[in-house]
Amino acid sequence: MWRSIDIPRIIAVLAIHVLTLCFCVQVQASAQVSSEAAQPSNVLPHSVLRLPNVHPGRDPVYAYAKALLYQTLKVTEAEFGTFELVITEQEALQARQLRNLEHSMLDVTWSVTTKERERHHQPIRIPIMEGLFGKRALFINSDDTRFDHPLSLAQLKTMRAVQGYDWPDTRIFRSNNIRVLETTYDASFKMVAEKFADMYPRSVMEINHEIKNDNKTANLKIAPNIVIAYPSPMFYFVSSDRPDLAERIQRGLEKLLANGELKRLLEAQEIYQQSMTLLEGREIINLENPLLSEQSKQALDTYLPYPSPSPNSQVDGMQNKQPQSSDTTP
Incomplete structure (x- = not known):
């Protein structure tokens, strides 16, 4: 039985298969290297x-x-x-x-x-x-006539402002000896409208938008003549x-x-x-920050x-x- 097997032929066929497999692996590896080389090495994140x-x-x-x-x-x-x-x-x-x-x-x-x-x-x-957030115009009560003429810093120190709880502006006003009542953003409008505070300083970048909200600014007006300023x-x-x-x-x-x-x-x-x-x-009243x-x-x-x-x-x-x-x- 074993005498009928052509050993040299089998070895030759196996050798051909091995060589073919090695060639395919080499081609695949070369293709992968080329693909990686074609991609940028420093792809930026999203x-x-x-x-x-x-x-x-x-x-x-x-x-x-x-x-x-x-x-x-x-x-x-x-x-x-x-x-x-x-x-x-x-x-x-x-x-x-x-x-x-x-x-x-x-x-x-x-x-x-x-x-x-x-x-x-x-x-x-x-x-x-x-x-411009350091340039502050003032909401005041619509009936308040004290601001009809320019005021000095000394006169402002006799009044009381209202500001938010976590605002740096609260500490800035107090450090300049202007009294401040702390409350929420929405309640601040009411404090001035109901005369619990004299003024609500707001950035000139905010106040023109806010004055359009009648629900908040009824009985309020923007004080003429002055702006409070600090860096x-x-x-x-x-x-x-x-x-x-x-x-x-x-x-x-x-x-x-x-x-x-x-x-x-x-x-x-x-x-x-x-x-x-x-x-x-407007007259500018400067404060320290x-x-x-x-x-x-x-x-x-x-x-x-x-x-x-x-x-x-x-x-x-x-x-x-x-x-x-x-x-x-x-």
Whole structure:
């Protein structure tokens, strides 16, 4: 039986199969190497960034801050990758928004700054509202005639303001010896309307929008003649453990500043235009802000006023526009 088996032929067939298998493995390996070589070695990540929900009374301010952040991230896509903005469902006050950064519940928020906030969170020290949150017009009672003529700081110190519980402005007014009643945002309007407080200082970027809300501002008016002013820049903030995100926002804002797009976007906002009109011809009463860090004072000197936009300027071919494809809202 064994004599009928052609051993040399079997060996030759097996050798052919082995050689064929080795060739196929080599071709497959070469194809995989070529495929890997064809792909970029530094594929950039896609970032999903969570933002706070709009706070009552700040719809236009929120819309501007969000649009600016979108452009800031858009002009850095080539360096840092694509992104998506997601709005959280729950509203939160300023202090809670900042705490949410450290609890990994938010990725970016914006707020006026203080030394304390900068100790716990990472600020991007480029003012995004051109310092206008430190320019305060006053809601007063509709029957109050004391403001019909310009008042001095000494006269304001005889009155009582109303402000929010967690607002840095509360401490700023008190440090300048102006009495402050602390309450909620909504209750502040009632305090002045019912004459429990004399004035409700609001940013010139907010007050024109708020005066349109009859439910809140019935029996109130904007005081003529004066504006209270103190240095109070608004910054973007990220978590202290996100230096990469802070660097991205810093670079994006610097790009928008350099060619004037930041100024162009701000000046296109109706609330900015109304603010400029409101400030015309008013007496400025200056207060000190003891809450500012030296770095933030330097940022005001470095970045304000904003550079003017160059003719027909745009960044990386992008016009001023609202978030579209990379923006997701609830």
